Amino acid sequence: MATYTMKEAKPAPSGSKGIIFWLKTNLFSDVRNSLLSLVGLYLIYLTIPPLLNWMIFDATWSGTQDEVVNSGARWIFIIEKFDQFIYGFYPEHLHWRPNLVAMLCVAFLIALKVLKNNKSKIVLMLLFPFVCFILISGGWFGLETVETEKWGGLMLTILVAAVGIIASFPIGIVLALGRQSDMPILRTLCIGFIEFVRGVPLITILFMASVVLPLFFHDGIEFDKLLRALIGITLFQAAYIAEVVRGGLQAIPKGQYEASEALGLSYWQGMILIILPQALKISIPNLVGSFISLFKDTTLVLIIGLFDILAMVTLTNSDTNWLGYEVEGYVFVTLIYWVCCFTMSQYSKSIERKFNTEH
């Protein structure tokens, strides 16, 4: 009778683990793959070392212009002009006001998380924009008035994006509901608006808002440049939000609509209490995507003469003491945009993964 003895476990063959194995399977599995890897390595060699040298190792981080000896980036320009990049021409002694608004925003977001009472949440949501507006523009409670022409830099970029997002949201939802409704005239009006706006570039809408809009009102009604841009951006964004929300509405099973009707809820009750919470939840990733494109599109306001952070690059370079620093300016602005957009897109992806229960 054969006896079975336990065999001692042997280590895995040396060729199936470790760095060399990984390199072999992932980079040099066959001739074609090896060639591709070499091309990739060459590309990295071409771009990464010069870029790192320019941005970090050869860069000038402090001192004055005359002391620049290195061939890399001269970040002293950004340090010198930092306030302009962030606040534009906002008076220097009033910089605490935008700073306070930024802190209030954080406090506001925390408050929304902490508060349980829905009514106080809504009151807070309605009140908050006014507080921010009064703080930034002044003119009330003894605050010094700051003309909108002086607003600029990152502050203006964030302001335009925030107003665009907040104001376009309710309009977009109403347009989406209108497009999905059974009433033919209402539906046609909504479809007409949405498709018109989506069919033309943002820049023509901004031109329209800045040149044609003032013609639509009596002489007494004046819009300043910023408000006109905001109206244009809001209408533009509303059409895109409407399409995103429509996608969410279409994904809700018909039974939900019928159930809300069977419960005797009116149209608006059914929409607000049953349909929209579900529809908005599933469209969050796409909504974030549309916010990202809005954030990138805010750069267009420089074409109609507002000084957002991108316009600041050209503007700060027109200072006769600081000529020829465009590269540093553009790279700085690029980094800011990239970090913001990348964070938002990763957030949207994480939500998508959370909702994705498919295996």
Add this chain to the structure above:
Amino acid sequence: MNNKQLPIDGKGFLNNPQHRAVFFQIIALIAVILCAFYFANNMFDNIEKRGITTGFSFLDNTAGFGISQTLTNYDDGTSTYFDVFIVGLLNTLLVSILGIIFASILGLLVGIGRLSNNFLISKLSLIYIETFRNIPILLQILFWYNVVLAALPSPRQSMNYLDSVFLNNRGLLIPEPIFESGSSAILISFIIAVAAVFYLTRWSRKRHDKTGEEFPLIKVSLAILILAPTLVYFIVGQPISAVYPELKGFNFRGGLAIIPELLALLFALSIYTATYIAEAVRAGIEAVPKGQKEAAKALGLKDHIILSKVVLPQALRVIIPPVINQFLNLTKNSSLATAIGYPELVTLFSGTTLNQVGQAIEIILMTMAVYLTISIVISLLLNWVNAKMAIKGR
């Protein structure tokens, strides 16, 4: 407890949902009409007060400004605003079509690279996508124009490739083809070749349906398309020659000059749009279930047949709609050329012409109408493609 008596019979006019719908719609329509009336009324008042002329008669007036790149015969002294409109429209179409071609090629390569087994290539593609799609397109255009292209050398020190292509801060110079008499024969032969390939495709499909035999369609079609015009070219006596750019004094003479604005715009638009196309390609190929590939392999099909007959037909159905949307986006984004002064529709018409004429409403409406037409054409195309590719169920 709520003891309030609810009206049960609900016989009021507005309690009927159908009546209510009609009622609300009429209210909405009246509101929209009133708004439009109010705006139009104010508009005519304002126009009259400011002494702006109306109508499209300005299109016949002489424009009288120079344009740095024109595809038609444009003369600074005699051409009208309508000619300006046409020049701008053609330049918009030129940059869009070139951008679409470059973006598609780049996007396809990066999208396939993203799915590569090669760790390095797939990560490099990912880095490319995540870098360029998170930077605003306007920033990219300005960067290419103000930083990269502005750093190029002057014409005298221009970069020289094989003495025929030159790159300097005034743009890119390439040899210009000259079509002499007889070159139309080449065009005709090309058209005949296309028609032949068309019929060949139909014939081979019919044969495949009948007998199941494969015909090397792609190889034969390519051969016909390339060989026929080349043969005619030599038979007619080489009627196409080229004029090479030459440095004369401080600038170049001859050749085809591509202005730096166009270069910057093409670089930025194709690099930016390619990131979206790459993502669409990746998503499309990943959308094909793994089982399809495994089944095809189990049937003993070769790798390239699996790709062309199993994976691609299913992937294309997912890829094409978003890619066509990106083409539309690229066309709309080309309007940002106005920031660097490339003479396309928005720069020339909503910019220069508007400043000279002052008829904002007509000019902006015309500009919008052009983009609307383009987007309607593209969405019709998209619908047609969708209908053509829809899975035909039984």
